[in-house]
Amino acid sequence: MKIDPNCRYRSSHEYARKDGAEIVVGISDHAQESLGDIVFVELAEVGKTVAQGDAIGVVESVKAASDIYAPVSGTVVAVNGELEGDPALLNKDPYGKGWLVRIAPSNLPEWEGLLDPATYEKEAAKE
Amino acid sequence: MNVTGLHDWHIARGAKMAPFAGYDMPISYPTGAVEEHLICRRSVGLFDIDHMGQVEISGKGSSEFVSSLVSSRVSDMIAGEARYALLLDESGFVLDDLFIYRLQNSWWIVVNASNREADLEWMRSRAPQGLVIDDRSDETYMIAVQGPRAIELMDAVSGGAVSKLERFTSARIEVAGVELLFGRTGYTGEDGGELFFPARKAVELWELLLAKGTELGIETAPIGLAARDSLRFEAGMPLHGHEISPSINPIEAGFKWACDFTKDFVGKKALEAIVEAGPRRKLVGLDVTGGVPREGCAVLASTDGVPVGVCAAGMYCPTVKKYAANAFVPPELAKVGTALAVSIRDKPRPALVVKRPLYLPAYRR
Numbered sequence: 001m002k003i004d005p006n007c008r009y010r011s012s013h014e015y016a017r018k019d020g021a022e023i024v025v026g027i028s029d030h031a032q033e034s035l036g037d038i039v040f041v042e043l044a045e046v047g048k049t050v051a052q053g054d055a056i057g058v059v060e061s062v063k064a065a066s067d068i069y070a071p072v073s074g075t076v077v078a079v080n081g082e083l084e085g086d087p088a089l090l091n092k093d094p095y096g097k098g099w100l101v102r103i104a105p106s107n108l109p110e111w112e113g114l115l116d117p118a119t120y121e122k123e124a125a126k127e
Numbered sequence: 128m129n130v131t132g133l134h135d136w137h138i139a140r141g142a143k144m145a146p147f148a149g150y151d152m153p154i155s156y157p158t159g160a161v162e163e164h165l166i167c168r169r170s171v172g173l174f175d176i177d178h179m180g181q182v183e184i185s186g187k188g189s190s191e192f193v194s195s196l197v198s199s200r201v202s203d204m205i206a207g208e209a210r211y212a213l214l215l216d217e218s219g220f221v222l223d224d225l226f227i228y229r230l231q232n233s234w235w236i237v238v239n240a241s242n243r244e245a246d247l248e249w250m251r252s253r254a255p256q257g258l259v260i261d262d263r264s265d266e267t268y269m270i271a272v273q274g275p276r277a278i279e280l281m282d283a284v285s286g287g288a289v290s291k292l293e294r295f296t297s298a299r300i301e302v303a304g305v306e307l308l309f310g311r312t313g314y315t316g317e318d319g320g321e322l323f324f325p326a327r328k329a330v331e332l333w334e335l336l337l338a339k340g341t342e343l344g345i346e347t348a349p350i351g352l353a354a355r356d357s358l359r360f361e362a363g364m365p366l367h368g369h370e371i372s373p374s375i376n377p378i379e380a381g382f383k384w385a386c387d388f389t390k391d392f393v394g395k396k397a398l399e400a401i402v403e404a405g406p407r408r409k410l411v412g413l414d415v416t417g418g419v420p421r422e423g424c425a426v427l428a429s430t431d432g433v434p435v436g437v438c439a440a441g442m443y444c445p446t447v448k449k450y451a452a453n454a455f456v457p458p459e460l461a462k463v464g465t466a467l468a469v470s471i472r473d474k475p476r477p478a479l480v481v482k483r484p485l486y487l488p489a490y491r492r
Binding site for chain 2: 037039042060062065088
């Protein structure tokens with residue numbers, strides 16, 4: 001499984017990566033591989049305030065739907081508009097072009113509390 | 128849990144496995160369900176469908192017996208012909224859908240894996256003296272070879288034995304010294320066939336077909352059950368338990384064409400009453416925006432959001448690139464072009480009644 005060393009992770013397989021003052025959120029390579037082909041993505045709207053752990057979207061694969069949870073609290077400042085026409089981006093490039101939302105964090109220390117890459121990799125490997 | 132003869136092969140190939148009808152089956156391979164679907168539509172897909180059941184009926188009165196049990200006209204079938212049929216109960220509900228192959232001295236009937244035991248019990252309890260009903264499922268392996276280049280591939284391994292066969296006919300052919308029954312039939316909407324052969328030859332024939340594809344430069348890939356579902360769905364074919372079931376009759380599901388009212392068959396009287404009164408609901412195709420409709424999603428009136436029906440199946444369709452559902456709605460809302468909505472995660476999403484099938488099967492082109 002591919003791990004982005006610049007990200008921190010939730011046990012529910014979302015990643016959070018600092019990019020300037022914002023946090024880029026997506027799902028890990030392990031998650032996209034487990035889900036299989038992604039066929040539809042539904043995301044929270046720009047402007048939505050979320051608490052860590054709130055649902056911020058749904059990723060639909062061929063046979064199932066999976067909720068996506070905010071790894072940090074804050075405000076959604078951008079959603080990936082490419083995913084409507086090409087949901088497969090999540091499978092092809094989960095850490096890059098397959099990003100889901102960008103959050104302006106309201107409590108940055110939350111990011112430190114997320115799983116570091118090595119810990120997440122070990123946990124995900126057990127699944 | 129049952130396994131097919133190719134179970135270990137699928138696992139070695141990295142397939143995602145899951146239970147289906149009591150069998151541990153490949154849902155998709157690392158290729159992915161979407162690409163597997165596309166490969167079948169552009170070249171050749173191989174399907175391990177050994178979980179399906181095969182029943183062979185022979186002996187005195189077998190033709191009359193089969194005719195009396197299934198909805199379709201079969202008494203005019205000659206050896207080598209194959210036909211779709213429904214097995215109904217006395218109320219006209221669909222116990223199973225079948226593919227019937229008229230052979231030289233018997234009737235070879237393919238049944239759904241999930242209904243095999245029930246179908247056999249149903250047949251045996253109604254069989255007259257002298258009739259022979261054999262469950263051939265365990266000794267027979269079944270695979271499908273489907274796609275626009277499937278016949279080309281099968282010709283290459285059979286000495287040109289299949290291209291001369293008309294659709295919906297079968298013949299005994301030989302592949303690598305193995306004698307098998309080949310039916311130019313299928314469940315994908317593409318050309319190709321379904322193969323029946325001794326169970327112990329599964330790995331050998333499966334690998335031979337893949338190797339021949341590689342040798343001839345014919346893209347050939349194993350296809351899992353997820354793609355099998357999207358292929359049949361696009362082509363307008365039902366999956367028992369969804370568009371047809373023991374609580375659904377053929378009239379409301381759009382299968383009046385598979386019912387021969389000029390003969391006697393179990394369920395005929397009930398169906399005649401339904402045709403007379405008009406079905407209380409109709410199966411329609413829905414083109415949905417804003418989410419993936421799935422089995423069980425409510426269909427709502429577009430004006431006031433009142434529930435009017437339910438989805439029997441729904442998914443993303445890779446060839447027609449739509450999110451679509453098959454749903455039962457009141458007959459007055461069944462016209463193509465009717466605007467409705469489907470509830471997905473408690474939110475109504477726009478849905479439009481569209482013409483079925485979404486993808487025209489090869490045999491209709």
